[in-house]
Amino acid sequence: MIELAVLGFLYEQPLHGYDLRKRVAALTGHVRPIADGTLYPLIKRMEAAGQLTREVQRGQIAAPRHMLTLTEVGRAELLRRLRQPDDLFITDENRWFTLLAFLRHLDDPVAQSAVLNRRLAFLTQPASFLWDGDRPLRAADFDDPFRQGMFTIATATTRTELAWLRTTLATLAGPTGEQRP
Amino acid sequence: MIELAVLGFLYEQPLHGYDLRKRVAALTGHVRPIADGTLYPLIKRMEAAGQLTREVQRGQIAAPRHMLTLTEVGRAELLRRLRQPDDLFITDENRWFTLLAFLRHLDDPVAQSAVLNRRLAFLTQPASFLWDGDRPLRAADFDDPFRQGMFTIATATTRTELAWLRTTLATLAGPTGEQRP
DNA sequence: ACTAACATGTAATCTGTTACATGATTGA
DNA sequence: TCAATCATGTAACAGATTACATGTTAGT
Secondary structure (H helix, E strand, O other): OHHHHHHHHHHHOOEEHHHHHHHHHHHOOOOOOOOHHHHHHHHHHHHHOOOEEEEEEOOOOOOOEEEEEEOHHHHHHHHHHHHOOOHHHHHOHHHHHHHHHHHHHHOOHHHHHHHHHHHHHHHHOOOHHHEEOOEEOOHHHOOOHHHHHHHHHHHHHHHHHHHHHHHHHHHHHHHHOOOOO | OHHHHHHHHHHHOOEEHHHHHHHHHHHOOOOOOOOHHHHHHHHHHHHHOOOEEEEEEOOOOOOOEEEEEEOHHHHHHHHHHHHOOOHHHHHOHHHHHHHHHHHHHHOOHHHHHHHHHHHHHHHHOOOHHHEEOOEEOOHHHOOOHHHHHHHHHHHHHHHHHHHHHHHHHHHHHHHHOOOOO
């Protein structure tokens, strides 16, 4: 997930590790920064895989910065991941949000719609604690206030997201994808 | 996180591993079941730690079931984790929901309120991609429809949760905790 | 003088996954 | 008979964290 975020941010502009870390932290749940031990080894692996290059900058700055620039391999890797996300990126809230943050880079309404449709299919399948078999549950079905809260929050989130998905799919299809007889 | 869920479900009644697995799966994001390789080693560790006991049941069932019962050590461990959750359970959406699912077992409105207040403090602190410094963002501040969606969904979720937190805190304080002159 | 923020890195560990392995029972 | 579901388990790996390690610069 963090690898996708790194690819996504570097796709937009070269950054150094520390800056990247703050941006990934701001993107993922509130303020929690990703750990040093996550980021720097990841950068090394991505460098070894030819996805990014590093240029050490010295100056009157605090410490030498390693400016990281995405290579063509890295840019292609981001687009590949956006076009064909694995299921975790569709079903896991955090990963889905990370995907959404960079989906604009795909720059292809058809491919973007395909991704949104996978999410739509996931959200509309009856499952999880929101359903009792085929029957949708209501807040009153839960006996304690905390599970009622879970239910209330989950329902509101899903409803909001479904509404957004449908209007966005309509606008993505509209301008470029009209069906003609 | 899964350990908390196991403690929580077994606090309610003895269950065997396979049953537990389905319940944890239904609780956590939609349908994704937890892996065998997660559950069974976890059960062994908890057994070794004296948190649960195992009773093998043979009968005309498919395979011998191992009925798992929480010990006093296990029950105390659940209550300890509910009373003093570490930050991850406050800041991470999935963990927070897992905590909420079993918070009723704490059976102490003051301790329950303390937990809800920590979440309230977390949600009301200006941070994350929803803020630009001190200024709250609006959907129109994002240039692409996907980041607009992230923003719309995140905002709706937070607003719903804050409303629920405040009304629930009021009812928890009301019946038992009135301040008298 | 001290603290916060800047900046990068390694080693040990934790939590969870996938792939492998086994076998019984139920229903089409 | 064949597939799905029930039921438990191990080994190898992936992804991320914490704790450790080092050093500079800017503000109070």
